[in-house]
Structure formats: structure tokens, C-alpha cells
Amino acid sequence: MNTSIVGRQFELTESIKSYCDSAFEALSKYNLDIISAKAIISADERNGKKGFDVEFAINLAKKDTIVIRQKDKDLYAAIDLALDRASKVLRRHHDKLVTHKNSDELKESRIIVDEVSIEGADEIVPTELELYKPMEVEEALTKLKDSGAQFYVFNDMDAKMRVLYKRNDGKFGLY
Template structure:
């Protein structure tokens, strides 16, 4: 990561540069591809009050540039507040990336459904429901008896979706 730390209207000491550099390097823990960072520290005096401005610009690969501005009376506090806000933004970006990656893994697992079983993943076979016309419970029971299915989903005469299933004791259940 390219890091640039500059001071406007005052001279930066080595201690300030080291402090800011270490804080910026800590942002790499989010695993995002930070190409460059630029921290501009400037002194600001308005109405006889001294203060400091800190502006941090982070260039991320394949993303927009993140710019964060912060003011404070103390220079170190301005740096800390700026980097704290940058940390929140990068954490959110990291969460987006990992969440999307996790959803992609689920999608890949779903695409494998119906193919050969994989260790740790139960085999799920999708089926089409025949919901063309309402059926009597007796009709659905006959269909289930004449097939090798464990359960049968149908719409009854009252337009309720019902499930009739084979029980282990040889009887049938109805939801």
C-alpha cells in the first residue's frame, strides 16, 4: 500500500508521521485491496481557536475512493477519529464482500442438488407440484397409495393446501 502523509500550515514531526503510518497500516487487517492512502493534516485557526483537520483518502481496487474528513482540537484525536471512521467503512465493505461470497457458495451448493450426493450434504430432489384442480382427500389418498411417494401435496375442495403422508405404522396422516 502506498501511504502519503502531508502537513499543511505546520511542520510534521517524525513522531506524528510514525503514529499516523502505524494507524493507517492497521487498516490492512480487513483484507481489502487498498492501493493507496493519503492523509492530509492541516492546522486550522478560526476566531482565535486552534484546531486540526485530518482528511484521509483511501483508494480501493475495483471500488470508489473513500474520503473521510475530521476536525478536532488535538491533532492525535483528529487522526484517531478519522481512522476510526475509516475502520467502520472498511469493516462494512469487508462484510459486504464476505456475505456475498457466502451467498455464492450457497448458490453453488444449490446447483449441485440433484446430482451425486456429497459428504455432509443430504440429497434433495426437486419435484413439480400438480396443483391444477382441487381434489377430495380420498382422491389424494388413492394417488398416494398407488405410488411409491412418502407424501402428496394437493389443494382440497376449500382451496387449502394439504399434505397427506405415510406413517411408519402403516396408517396415513393429513396436514
């Protein structure tokens, strides 16, 4: 990453340059292709009040340039605020790249994971629910009692999906 630090109406010291360099190094944790980063620091005096303007221009590969401007009375505080805003933008961009990858790549990785079998692990066997046949509540109650399960999902005669479950007091509930 190419970095440049420019001072306008302001003389840069070595400590300010090293502080900006460390700020730019903190942005490299997002593993984005940062081509160059430029910091323009200028002194600003308006209405008798002194302040500093910090502008970060970050060039990313295959992305537009990100420009962040920050003003503050304290130079180091302005750099920190600009760094926070830049890291927020880069984190969002990184999250988009990570979570919105090509769906083909995700499908391929899922297929590979599905083919791997671990010895000694519990096996999950998919079963089809018999939801397509409507049944009476009494019929579902007998199936629940016979199965020994905690709940039973079924479609009633009005084509509504219902859940019959065992309560703690020994009675049955119906959703």
C-alpha cells in the same frame, strides 16, 4: 501500499507519524487493493478555538479515490474518527465484493459442493408435493392421520394453499 503523511501549518512529530502509519495498517485487514494512502493533517484556528483537520485520501485499484475529512479539537481523536469512517467505507466495499460476486462462480461452487458425498451423513431425498390437485379438507385429514406426520400441506377446492396440523391437545388445526 504507499503511505504519505503531510502536515500543513503544523509540524509532525514521530509519534503522530507512527500513529497514522498504524491507522493505515489497520485498513489492510479488508484485503482490498489499496494502492496508496495519504494523510493531510492541518492545524485550524477559528474564532480563537484551536482544532485539527485530518484528511485521508485512499486510492483503491479499480475504484475511485476515497476522501475522508474529519475535524476535532484533539488530533488523535480526529485521526481515530477518520479511521472509523474509512474502515466503514472499506468494509462496505469489501462486503459488496464478497456477497455480490459473479453468479457463475457461485453456481460452480454450489455444483462442486453438491457432488461431494459424506459417508455416515443423513441423505436428503427431494420429493415432489402433490399440490397441483385440489382436495377436500376431510380427504387431507385422512391423509394426515394415515401418514403419522405433524402437518399436511394441500390446496383446497378454492385453490388456496392450506396447512392441516396436529395440535398438542389431540385435535387438528387448519390454516
